[in-house]
Amino acid sequence: MRAVVCPAYGAPDVLEIRDVPIPEPRAGEVRIRVIATTAHVGDARIRRADPFAARLKYGLLRPHPGLILGLELAGVVDAVGGGVSTFAPGDEVMAFCGFDLGGNAEYRCLSVAGGNAEKSGAVVRKPGSFGFDEAAALPTGAVTALKNLQKARLGAGQSILINGASGSLGTYAIQLAKHLGAEVTAVCSGRNRELVEGLGADAVIDYTTQDFTRLGPRFDVVYDAVGLSTPRTSRGLLRPGGTLVRNRGLGRITHENVADVAALADEGVLRPVIDRVLPLDDVAEAHRYVDTARKRGSVVLTL
Numbered sequence: 608m609r610a611v612v613c614p615a616y617g618a619p620d621v622l623e624i625r626d627v628p629i630p631e632p633r634a635g636e637v638r639i640r641v642i643a644t645t646a647h648v649g650d651a652r653i654r655r656a657d658p659f660a661a662r663l664k665y666g667l668l669r670p671h672p673g674l675i676l677g678l679e680l681a682g683v684v685d686a687v688g689g690g691v692s693t694f695a696p697g698d699e700v701m702a703f704c705g706f707d708l709g710g711n712a713e714y715r716c717l718s719v720a721g722g723n724a725e726k727s728g729a730v731v732r733k734p735g736s737f738g739f740d741e742a743a744a745l746p747t748g749a750v751t752a753l754k755n756l757q758k759a760r761l762g763a764g765q766s767i768l769i770n771g772a773s774g775s776l777g778t779y780a781i782q783l784a785k786h787l788g789a790e791v792t793a794v795c796s797g798r799n800r801e802l803v804e805g806l807g808a809d810a811v812i813d814y815t816t817q818d819f820t821r822l823g824p825r826f827d828v829v830y831d832a833v834g835l836s837t838p839r840t841s842r843g844l845l846r847p848g849g850t851l852v853r854n855r856g857l858g859r860i861t862h863e864n865v866a867d868v869a870a871l872a873d874e875g876v877l878r879p880v881i882d883r884v885l886p887l888d889d890v891a892e893a894h895r896y897v898d899t900a901r902k903r904g905s906v907v908l909t910l
């Protein structure tokens with residue numbers, strides 16, 4: 608099968624598509640024929656060994672041979688291992704692949720046991736109204752945004768400022784915050800104003816013409832989804848008792864988290880923003896674009 612491997616750390620051109628054996632599902636696993644996956648910022652950061660500590664997991668001098676990129680995927684179950692009764696061949700699913708990755712490939716075997724998704728991944732049914740492109744883009748960003756808003760205990764009637772509102776995390780955070788009944792101020796550049804308004808933002812600050820850090824202490828929650836402001840400036844935007852949330856890596860992701868965002872998608876609360884869709888063969892081009900930090904929502908790779 609074709610898979611995206613990363614034989615060295617560095618620029619997108621290090622990525623290669625290689626032929627590797629199709630994995631066999633073990634007991635408790637399903638094998639998914641991947642139809643769509645993403646070029647995720649997390650994949651790009653592993654490729655760059657950013658932060659340096661990524662080398663402790665993925666290989667000190669170069670990535671371990673056999674490392675296949677791809678944090679998330681959507682596809683169809685094509686085989687099941689022993690003891691699996693919850694899924695059958697033909698089921699349409701989406702998955703968070705866990706930190707051993709492997710979504711950027713024609714097939715991926717993942718456990719359906721639940722529990723620690725970082726190690727074994729999390730497979731759930733594809734939201735019925737989603738195409739495979741949309742489903743592939745949901746698991747990681749939506750879970751991260753949901754967990755961050757939960758951490759902030761955002762509730763109805765509160766106000767939130769979301770910095771980096773047009774990225775993957777930002778676009779999910781707007782939808783989730785509106786669903787929770789909050790008033791949303793989105794920070795993005797002018798070209799993304801219509802996008803964030805369409806997702807429900809009540810007010811938009813164009814960071815290229817206005818310094819949002821001077822808005823004063825008006826918000827119950829500040830979510831710096833893009834991680835570019837300093838904690839000091841962000842805290843200046845908070846009312847007394849307000850909460851600042853910043854991304855700390857991907858955080859701990861469980862099977863339940865992925866099931867929660869699938870349920871929210873089924874309810875019509877969440878819909879991914881897809882910036883562009885490229886064939887798997889163009890993975891280096893996809894990474895070059897992700898590295899610009901200009902993407903709106905997600906970059907999808909199709910097989």
Ligand SMILES: NC(=O)c1ccc[n+]([C@@H]2O[C@H](COP(=O)([O-])OP(=O)(O)OC[C@H]3O[C@@H](n4cnc5c(N)ncnc54)[C@H](OP(=O)(O)O)[C@@H]3O)[C@@H](O)[C@H]2O)c1
Pocket residue numbers: 648649652747748749751770771772773774775776777794795796797798799814832833834835854856857897900901902903904
């Ligand atoms: N996506 C995930 O699942 C995930 C999970 C955990 C952690 N993270 C981390 O979270 C951060 C955001 O990731 P992401 O995938 O949402 O998007 P991203 O690719 O890092 O950011 C893209 C968006 O950021 C906007 N942006 C760029 N510079 C900005 C600035 N100075 N102020 C405000 N917005 C700016 C861009 O819009 P303009 O072109 O309009 O500027 C673009 O829409 C990254 O550091 C990533 O490593 C992401």
